[in-house]
Amino acid sequence: MSRSTGAVAGPAATVTVRVPAKVNVQLGVGGLRTDGFHDLANVFFAVALGDEVRAEAGAPGSGIVLTCEGPDAALVPLDATNLAARAAQLLADRHGLAPDVRLHIAKDIPVAGGMAGGSADGAAALVACDALWGLGTPMADLLALAAELGSDVPFALLGGVALGRGRGELLTPLEVSGSFHWVFATADGGLSTPAVFRECDRLREEAGTGSSDTDVPTPDPSAVLLAALADGDPVALAGALGNDLQAAALSLRPALAACLAAGTEAGALGALVSGSGPTCAFLAKDEQGAQAVAAALIASGTCRTARATVGPVPGAAVVDR
Numbered sequence: 001m002s003r004s005t006g007a008v009a010g011p012a013a014t015v016t017v018r019v020p021a022k023v024n025v026q027l028g029v030g031g032l033r034t035d036g037f038h039d040l041a042n043v044f045f046a047v048a049l050g051d052e053v054r055a056e057a058g059a060p061g062s063g064i065v066l067t068c069e070g071p072d073a074a075l076v077p078l079d080a081t082n083l084a085a086r087a088a089q090l091l092a093d094r095h096g097l098a099p100d101v102r103l104h105i106a107k108d109i110p111v112a113g114g115m116a117g118g119s120a121d122g123a124a125a126l127v128a129c130d131a132l133w134g135l136g137t138p139m140a141d142l143l144a145l146a147a148e149l150g151s152d153v154p155f156a157l158l159g160g161v162a163l164g165r166g167r168g169e170l171l172t173p174l175e176v177s178g179s180f181h182w183v184f185a186t187a188d189g190g191l192s193t194p195a196v197f198r199e200c201d202r203l204r205e206e207a208g209t210g211s212s213d214t215d216v217p218t219p220d221p222s223a224v225l226l227a228a229l230a231d232g233d234p235v236a237l238a239g240a241l242g243n244d245l246q247a248a249a250l251s252l253r254p255a256l257a258a259c260l261a262a263g264t265e266a267g268a269l270g271a272l273v274s275g276s277g278p279t280c281a282f283l284a285k286d287e288q289g290a291q292a293v294a295a296a297l298i299a300s301g302t303c304r305t306a307r308a309t310v311g312p313v314p315g316a317a318v319v320d321r
C-alpha cells in the first residue's frame, strides 16, 4: 500500500487531523484463540461522524499533554492509556524522538459505544504527529504501528469500506458504489469490548457449540453483502447486515432490543448493534429517510440521542496545518 497520509515534507507547528467512526456491516466472530483474540470477518464501514485530533509542538521535555472536549469528554482517560497518547509515544519511540506534543481531542464519537472512537483517536494521533514531526512515514508502516495499538486502529487510518481478517487488523479495501445513509442511536453508558467477546463465548458454551477456535469455524465475508456494497444497493445491504456480537450485547444490555425495534418501526431498512455496542445502527433508504428515523428514535425515548450521517468517508487525514 502506498497511499500518502496527507503529510508534506518538513515539520509543522500545529496539525489537525479528522478521523471517522465505524460501523461493522458484518461482524463474523470465530472461536477464542489461544492469544485471547477471536478471528473475524469484519466488514468495516467509515461514517462521517468523527473526531478531530490537533497536535501542537510542546516545549522540550514537556512530554505528551492531552486535553479533550465534547459531550463525552469526562469519560475519556487523559493519561498514558489514552490511545492518542499511546500512538504519539509509539511513533516517537520508533524514530528515537522525544514525544513533546500537546494533543487536543475534539470528541464527537460516543465513548465505549462500539464505534471505535479510541481507535480513531489513535490513528489520528499517528497521522498528526507524523506530519508535526515531518517524518513522512509510509502508509504501510503506519498501518503496522496501528495494529500494535489495537485491532480496530488500522481501519481508522484506511477508512472507506474494508474487510478485516485475523483479529481485524489485516485489511483489504472493498469496492463500494455511492453513499449509504445511516442513523446512530447512542445509549447511556458504554459496554466493554472484552466483556462482550466473553459473553459471546459464554453464550456459545451455554448453547453447547463450544467457543474455542477448534469448535467454531473461521467466519467468511458474505457474498451477498459484498455485492450490495459494490452495487450501492441499500435494500440488499440491509438484508445482509450481521453481527455475531449482537446477541452478547443484548444479553448484557437487554434494553437495546427496544431501540432496535423502534428504528425498524420508524422505517429503517435494517438495524443492528454497532460492533460490541451499545450504539445501535440503522440503515435508511436515503437522507430524508435517515432524518425521519433519527427523529422517531429520539421521540421513542429508547436511546440517549440519535443522529443521521452518511458514508463511506476516507480515513484519518490532515485537514489543517
Ligand SMILES: C[C@@](CO)(OP(=O)(O)O)[C@H](O)COP(=O)(O)OP(=O)(O)OC[C@H]1O[C@@H](n2ccc(N)nc2=O)[C@H](O)[C@@H]1O
Pocket (backbone or CB within 6 Å): 024, 027, 036, 037, 038, 039, 040, 042, 113, 114, 115, 116, 117, 119, 149, 150, 151, 152, 153, 166, 167, 168, 193, 194, 197, 274, 275, 276, 277
Ligand atoms: C468489536 C470491534 C469490532 O470492530 O470493535 P468495537 O465494537 O470494540 O469498537 C473490535 O473487534 C474491537 O477492536 P479493539 O477495540 O481495537 O480491540 P483490541 O484493543 O484489539 O482488543 C481488546 C480486547 O477485545 C477482545 N478482542 C478484540 C478483537 C478481536 N478480534 N478479538 C477479541 O477477542 C480481546 O479480549 C482483547 O483483549
Ligand SMILES: Nc1ncnc2c1ncn2[C@@H]1O[C@H](COP(=O)(O)OP(=O)(O)O)[C@@H](O)[C@H]1O
Pocket (backbone or CB within 6 Å): 075, 076, 077, 081, 082, 083, 084, 105, 110, 111, 112, 113, 114, 115, 116, 117, 118, 119, 121, 122, 190, 191, 193, 275, 276, 277
Ligand atoms: N481516545 C480515546 N477515546 C475514548 N476512549 C478511549 C480513548 N483512549 C482510550 N480509551 C478507553 O477505551 C475504552 C473504549 O472506548 P472506545 O474506543 O470509545 O469504544 P469501543 O471500543 O466500544 O469502540 C474507553 O472506555 C476508554 O477507557
